Every structure is written in C-alpha cells, then in structure tokens.
Amino acid sequence: SRSINLAVIPGDGIGQEVVTQGLKVLSAVLPQDVKLETKDYDFGARRYHATGETLTDADLEQLARHDAILLGAIGDPSVPSGVLERGFLLKLRFAFDHHVNLRPSKLLPGVPTPLAGQPEIDFVVVREGTEGPYTGNGGTIRKGTPQEVATEVSVNTAFGVERVVRDAFARAQARPRKKLALVHKNNVLTFAGHLWTNIFNKVAEEFPEVTTEYMHVDAATIYLVTQPERFDVIVTDNLFGDILTDLAAAISGGIGVAASGNINPSGEFPSMFEPVHGSAPDIAGQGKADPSATVLSVALLLRHLGYEAEAARIEEAVSADLAERVGKPARTTDEIGDALAVRVAG
C-alpha cells in the first residue's frame, strides 16, 4: 500500500494557519489506500529565541527521512533580518540541493489583477535555487567605518546552470506552447551571462521543438506587465527569479495564491513546497490569511510525488473557489480551507 511521509514546518506568523488548511485539503484529496504520516517541526523564530538554533545537522538528518516537506512561512520582526532566511530557508535549500525552484503563475478566472484588460497569464518560472548571489559568498572589511567595503559574489557553475536549464527545457517541451525564455543580464554581468547564454544555446539543440528567446531581466519586468501572455516557461538565475516571481505573483492574483516548489529532481533529498508569501506577522492569528497559496503548494507536492490526478483536483478546486469569491464577503482562513476540502473530496 502507498504512503506519504511528510515533514511539516508551520513556521512563523500565518504559517501555522495556512499549513493547517493545506493538510486538511491534503487529507481530503488522498485516496483511502494512501497512508499519510506527518511530523511537525518547530523551526522558526520561537525555536531561534529559545535555543539560538535555526537548523542543525541533526535536524537535516531528520528531515531527510521524509518523502517531502510542507512549509508555511518563516520569519519574524523579532529576529534580525537575514538570520532565519540564511540560517534556515536558504540553508535547507542548499543542504537538500533544491536547484529547481518552480513557481507557476496562472491568472484564474474571476481573480483580480492589477493589470488592465484581464490578460491571459499562464507561465511557469524555473528559478535556479542553489547558486548565483544566494550562495553567501562575499564579505565585509572595515565594518562600520567610512572605509567599509562589502561584497556579494554570484557563483555560477556549468554544472549548476546546465541542470536547471535542462529541467526548464523539458518542462517547456511538455507544455502545449513549448516556449522557453532565458532571462539574465548578459550585457552587464558578462561572466555569468555568457555561461548562462552558452549553456542555454547548447541545450536548445537537444530540444528542437522548443521555441527560445533571450531577454534582459529589466526588459522582462516590462513584458510581465505589458504582454504577460507571451510567456510560457522562463528559466533564470536565483536572484532574478526571486524578483520576477514576486512580480509574477502580483499580476496573477497576488501572493495569496502563489505556490512554489523547491525541488530536487534526483530525489536524493526530499523536496520542499511552500507558498511564495511570507509570515505576514501583521495579520497572524486573525484568520485573515488566504490559505490558497499553501493549498496550491500541496498540489505541486502531490504532482512531484506522482499523484497527478489529486494535484489536478486541488487546482480545480482552488480555481472554482476563487471564481466564486467575486462580490462575496471575505471568509476566514478556516472557512476557505473547509470549502476546498469539501470540493476536493466531492
């Protein structure tokens, strides 16, 4: 019989609330014969304040035993900026080699967008997750003095770029439109830019059916708001991907519905799924958070584990739920979760 052994990291702020709904919908959608086991982990601000720890080697060993990880949100104003981001979120992505950071953007019917004319938006960003300016390379000399110099080093390897570019080509190949855009800034960041561009062009030869284009990151932000329908799959570096996917979320319904997967395609380590939004401490504990992004992240998780039909059912449920919201009073986090659980079970 089948089983899913899931690590659950509610985290900070609204993390617990949205994860509860994600698990509710997961339980409701899974066939009877699939045994779901979950284990909660208390990472985040509370643990950091209590123990000074963010993510230990022992934690990583524990987490590695699971089939996948569901994360709510990590981050709290009581912790200095960077401590939990670098010490937990990025540490985990790097330790588990989550090099495919997958972020789909789809503007569902009835969902509000800041763009005029309700454009058709349906693309996915494949963001590199383990290199670029995110490696923590760099440093500071003469800190706090008028002579301070701080550097950040973007590290890009042929190994790291090729595997994520290849993944993106395969995803583009599998989609009806078969289009892939490389986004970089190769006219300024020429060292990294040439590496990305050369590998992209090389791998393109293996995917003759995929139509490719290159775009500078600044131009990409323009197209995202003026012609978002032109995008199908985008592959880009870690930092550009971070920026573009927040913008992508903003134009396709907001971060309340933006899901993401931090994927290790080899399966050597469990992949992690999380909403794109943060811990939103300002609305935590009030039942105001929209759990849809977390529920959609559960769909990505299920797809990753091979439960395609269940993933699709969740996506349809969220889509239907969003379409029905128009003109209705706001519901609580719990009510939305309940409604989605009913839909997927139905």
Next chain:
Amino acid sequence: SRSINLAVIPGDGIGQEVVTQGLKVLSAVLPQDVKLETKDYDFGARRYHATGETLTDADLEQLARHDAILLGAIGDPSVPSGVLERGFLLKLRFAFDHHVNLRPSKLLPGVPTPLAGQPEIDFVVVREGTEGPYTGNGGTIRKGTPQEVATEVSVNTAFGVERVVRDAFARAQARPRKKLALVHKNNVLTFAGHLWTNIFNKVAEEFPEVTTEYMHVDAATIYLVTQPERFDVIVTDNLFGDILTDLAAAISGGIGVAASGNINPSGEFPSMFEPVHGSAPDIAGQGKADPSATVLSVALLLRHLGYEAEAARIEEAVSADLAERVGKPARTTDEIGDALAVRVAG
C-alpha cells in the same frame, strides 16, 4: 553671457532620430542670451566596427570639456552583447563617476498604463551608478568546459553608498511628501545589505522630516504594480535600480517617455542624460520612435545646469502633448519634436 557647451552622442538605431528632436526642443526653449554650442560624437556600433574602439582615453578627455552630455541610444545586434554596454555606456558612467542615476516616473494625464484604474504615479528612483554588480569584477575559469565557474562580484563601499543615500534624502526632503524607501535584499545579500541599511539609518538621523521605509526588492516589484502611489523617492543599488526603473517606466507610460540622468553632483565631470529606452533597431529609420523620453532627458539636463524654468516648460509641453494624443492618429518622430518645439517656444 551664458552658454551651454553640449556633447551630443546620437549613437545607434533610433538614437539619431530622437536626439535630433531633443536638440530641436532645447534650441526652442533656451532664452536668446544663452549660447548653445554642440559637438557630435560618433560612438556606437559604426565606430566599433570601423575601428574596434568603443571609448578611448582621448575620447574621455574630449567629453570632459563639455558642460553636459546628451545621449540617444547605444547598442546594435551586430555587436556582441556586452561590448558596447561595458565598453561604452558603463565605461563612461564609471569614468565620469555618475553615481546618481536619476529616473523619475510620473504617469501623466491621458497616458496609457498597463495598470487598471489609472493610479497616481509620481516618484523618482535614485539608482546608484558606479558600484554593485556593475563594476565588472568577477571572472571565469575553465571557460566552455563542464567545469566552468563564472563569478560576478557586487562591490559596495561606505563611500559610494553614503553619497547616493545622502543625495536621495536631500531629494526626498525637497519634495512635498518627503518619503524615502530603501530597496535592497538585505535578508539574503547580508554583507551589502547591512552596509546599505546601516548607512541609510545613520543618514536618516540628519533628515528627521523624511519618512523612511525599507523594502526588499521582490516586494518592491509587487508594490510598484499594486500600490505605485505609495512611492515618493526610492534609493537602491545599481542592479536593483536597473530592474525597478524599467518596471517603473512600464507602468508610467512606457519607455517612450522615461528619461534619465547619469549625474555627477560634484560637477567634476559632465553629467549625461539619456532616454531609458535602447536603440530599438527594429523601428530605426522609420520615424516611428517617440522622442518624448529624450526631450524629457533634455529637461533633466537643463535642471541640472540650473535652467529650472526651462526644464519645467519642457515637462509641461510633453505633458500637454501626451494628453492631446488620445484618440489621434500616430505622428512621426519629427512631428512630435516639432509640436514640442512650438509648445516650449510659445
């Protein structure tokens, strides 16, 4: 009697066409007693192909003798990506220490925006222009092999950050709303992020009337499309500024009207003014380019040289011209230039 000794760099693609209009409007707006001298420089793709040169020491010496520089656009598909950008545009910004890259965004009445609901947009981005990932630091080892590693180093100095932050505070202080946002990614790029944040907070103490906020660059892209009215002045690093100002241009009328100044506030070297758009080779020579961005760059140039009334007259003319376009057939580059020249003279 007063005089302006201007270096003119038409450049590639539509550069020549838009610069012609910029100069036309400049001549029309200047009072009789101001003597305008211009000298053309042939930088860009043609010169590169003919001589292999992009910008020599002798060129820099020549350019340094002018009061200011007006640039059309540099870049052509016949030149490998990066050659003219690094070899001319960035070389000039660095050589003349253009550390304040000023990019105003104002959505003028009647101008189309991709955003729904015609929001109020009136802010200015102060982009650092001589540091960050633009320094060209970095390199490649094992080029072209599966073991290639390419790095890009973002260099940030207390000296460089403080002067641009101080400039931004002064600009915020001079505006009615007196608001300044620092945009960075200090939770990931912690070395540079802490430098920027600490200096920002330190300088803030000298400007008690300025309301400040900090925002991550990814979040800033969201706010630019969902709440652009919240911004007054933004100060940010070279790369984030590059990305945000293209997005800012897109939401406030497009790159057809986005002006910029590469300013050396000390006056040690001439400042350079240019439209944010590129050389647009696809429409070059067809009289289709909108010269408004160049004309507005001329306004920034005049303001920098102390001709505030003339700068304001140009801005009013462009604003009035844009408002009158609605529903009218498209005009040529030349016709728009003529109309603006008439307005500013009137």
